[in-house]
Amino acid sequence: MRAPSRSDGTRRRLLVAGAGLGAWLVVRPAAGASEDLAAAIRAYTGGADARPGRVRLDVPKLVDNGNSVPLTVSVDSPMTPSDHVAAIAIFNERNPERDVARFALGPRSGLARVSTRIRLATSQRLVAVARTSDGAHWSDAIDVVVVLAACIEGES
Amino acid sequence: MARAIVSVPPAAKRGDVIEIRTLIAHPMETGFRADPEGRRVPRDLIRRFTCRYNGEVVFAAELFPAAAANPSLVFHTIAVESGTLAFTWEGDNGFAQTETAAIRVT
Numbered sequence: 001m002r003a004p005s006r007s008d009g010t011r012r013r014l015l016v017a018g019a020g021l022g023a024w025l026v027v028r029p030a031a032g033a034s035e036d037l038a039a040a041i042r043a044y045t046g047g048a049d050a051r052p053g054r055v056r057l058d059v060p061k062l063v064d065n066g067n068s069v070p071l072t073v074s075v076d077s078p079m080t081p082s083d084h085v086a087a088i089a090i091f092n093e094r095n096p097e098r099d100v101a102r103f104a105l106g107p108r109s110g111l112a113r114v115s116t117r118i119r120l121a122t123s124q125r126l127v128a129v130a131r132t133s134d135g136a137h138w139s140d141a142i143d144v145v146v147v148l149a150a151c152i153e154g155e156s
Numbered sequence: 157m158a159r160a161i162v163s164v165p166p167a168a169k170r171g172d173v174i175e176i177r178t179l180i181a182h183p184m185e186t187g188f189r190a191d192p193e194g195r196r197v198p199r200d201l202i203r204r205f206t207c208r209y210n211g212e213v214v215f216a217a218e219l220f221p222a223a224a225a226n227p228s229l230v231f232h233t234i235a236v237e238s239g240t241l242a243f244t245w246e247g248d249n250g251f252a253q254t255e256t257a258a259i260r261v262t
Binding site for chain 1: 186188209213215219221224231236
């Protein structure tokens with residue numbers, strides 16, 4: 001094996017620079033989308049942090065058809081007048097709008113669990129945020145892969 | 157009138173947590189799709205859902221274009237007294253529909 005020459009060193013630097021540029025181009029839009037998502041969540045919480053925990057977001061990780069995706073949010077809460085979940089919001093990363101749905105609950109709910117069906121335009125991250133009666137926010141996030149996207153064809 | 161289905165247990169013990177399931181036929185047109193001629197299909201959404209138990213709101217939902225067509229909601233409430241559960245869906249183009257279900261609480 002021959003020792004690396006000066007030109008090899010230059011070539012390596014160019015290759016590294018090229019790979020770095022490629023990674024930047026690929027990663028850049030994703031970073032933009034997740035900033036949007038974070039901004040939507042901050043707007044909902046009034047700037048407060050939504051701490052991971054207490055919330056469980058159940059969605060299939062691999063979605064065949066993005067037109068109708070079952071989703072369940074459950075929150076660990078005693079649901080008493082003094083300690084309950086007041087609201088739950090679901091956000092997405094890459095649909096045309098960040099909001100998916102918002103729910104209002106209370107001590108009369110008895111159980112902090114809501115299910116619905118949503119649309120997913122592409123593979124993306126979903127976040128559920130719960131607001132408890134003490135004003136705290138809790139969250140859970142899940143990344144889903146969508147095979148057939150919603151919003152492209154008419155629904156049959 | 158859109159076809160709507162609500163599922164409420166007809167009877168429950170006082171203090172039981174009951175599961176309520178609702179489904180309504182509605183296209184939930186997002187306003188982001190184009191028709192075959194390339195014209196944008198106008199938005200037509202159910203925006204709001206409210207469940208009242210003898211007049212008191214026990215659950216409400218705000219829906220956005222990411223809600224699937226024929227929106228379904230499953231939620232819970234505590235059986236407190238016999239009476240009526242009223243379910244109201246409201247949305248674009250003056251959409252408003254209310255269904256009711258009776259519950260007997262012992």
